[in-house]
Amino acid sequence: MRKDHTIKPWDQTPNIELSHIRYFVAAAEHGSFRKAGSALGLSQSAISRRIAHLEDQIGASLFHRHTWGVSLTFAGQHFLVRARKAISTIGLGAFEVASIGRSEHGCVRIGIYSSVASGFLAELLTRFGQLHKRVRIEMVDGNPTDHVAAIQQVALDVAFIAGTRDWPGCEREQLWTERVFAVLPESHALSRHKKLTWQDLASHTFIVSEAAPGKEIHDYLVRCLTGLGKHPEIHVQKVGRDNLVPLVGLSIGLTLVSEAMTAAQFPGVAYRPIQDEVLPFSAVWCNRNDNPALRRFLSLAKTISAEPTRKRGNVAPSQTRDPSP
Structure with missing residues (x-):
């Protein structure tokens, strides 16, 4: 014992x-x-x-x-x-x-700029959800600068941003492009056109949201229209982008959206593509981020981007306009 x-x-x-x-x-x-x-x-x-x-x-x-x-x-x-x-x-x-x-569990925090209602992001999120049902997705709306600051602090995993700008301490890869559409009232004379040019839009009043991506759209309009010798009239509305488009239907002014956002239909509003105007969209992430679910997410994003059906819808890089400052 x-x-x-x-x-x-x-x-x-x-x-x-x-x-x-x-x-x-x-x-x-x-x-x-x-x-x-x-x-x-x-x-x-x-x-x-x-x-x-x-x-x-x-x-x-x-x-x-x-x-x-x-x-x-x-x-x-x-x-x-x-x-x-x-x-x-x-x-x-x-x-x-x-x-x-193995990325069977976890979370991917995503900063968005484009709509998730349709297009590349909608397809990516749907397919990732089917493959990794137990990985939680968190979406954050905001402007590119705020998204990148959060990525650099590893408070955000990845952001999808319009443009091809490189950001300090971040990795970037262009994944897809979207056509640019003018949003106008159905009763507007330009709604009879199938496509519009910047010359068609030069003399009209525009409205942008105070929230993201209002500032980016404002700067984009200024760059595009001043090239025609026009100084655009742009009014800032203190509403989100979901309420901005209905204001267009009330003839407050015109605005711009990317192609994915045209999936949202509003009474009295028409979308018309601007000829030869295409935006590139890139994924931005931090190379210090060791989140395994993020790696799987980026891998799938690159796979979808490289698919032939996706490439057929893209415009050559030389034809795209980069909105990055």
Whole structure:
């Protein structure tokens, strides 16, 4: 029989190895150090030494030693319950971490500029959701500068931004293009045209949202129309882009949207493409971000971008207008 152990002071945490807990559980289940050692591929003496070390660390005897085997002490019975729970918890934790490493779980935080109602982003999000059902997607609306600042701080995983500008400390890859559409009232004379030119739009009043991407659209209009010798009249409305388009239907002014946003239909509003006007869109992310779900997400985005059906809808880079400042 082992002598009773001296109880350790309450402020001394035992240094217990997980393997010793496994040996203890095996010995308790087999009722014998010899049988536990046989099951684990160890000698009886090796199991006995490790159990003794565990008892020394805890400060209590866990087994009564008999000639025929071992039986649990009162302390050992209580410890067995917690030991099994600890092994189960660690095993589950290891499984969850492995799942996250395989991107089966986790989260991808995405900054958006274009619409997710249709087009490339809608297809990407749909297909990723089908492949990785347990990965949570978080969407954040905002302007490119704010998105990139969050990416640099790893507070955001990836942003999809109009343009091909390179950002400090970030990776970037152009993935798709979208045509640019003018938004005008259905009753407007220009709505009779299938396509419009900048010359058609030069003398009209435009409205943009105070929220993103209002500033980018404002700067885009200025660059496009001043090239024609026109100084555009642009009014800023203190509404989000979802309320901006209905204002167009009320003849407050015209505005611009990218192709994916034309999926949203509003009464009294017409969308008309601007001839030869195409926006490139890029994914921007931080190369220090080790989120495995992000890597899978980017891999799928690049795969979709390279598909022949996607490329047929794109315009050659030389024909695109880069809105980046």
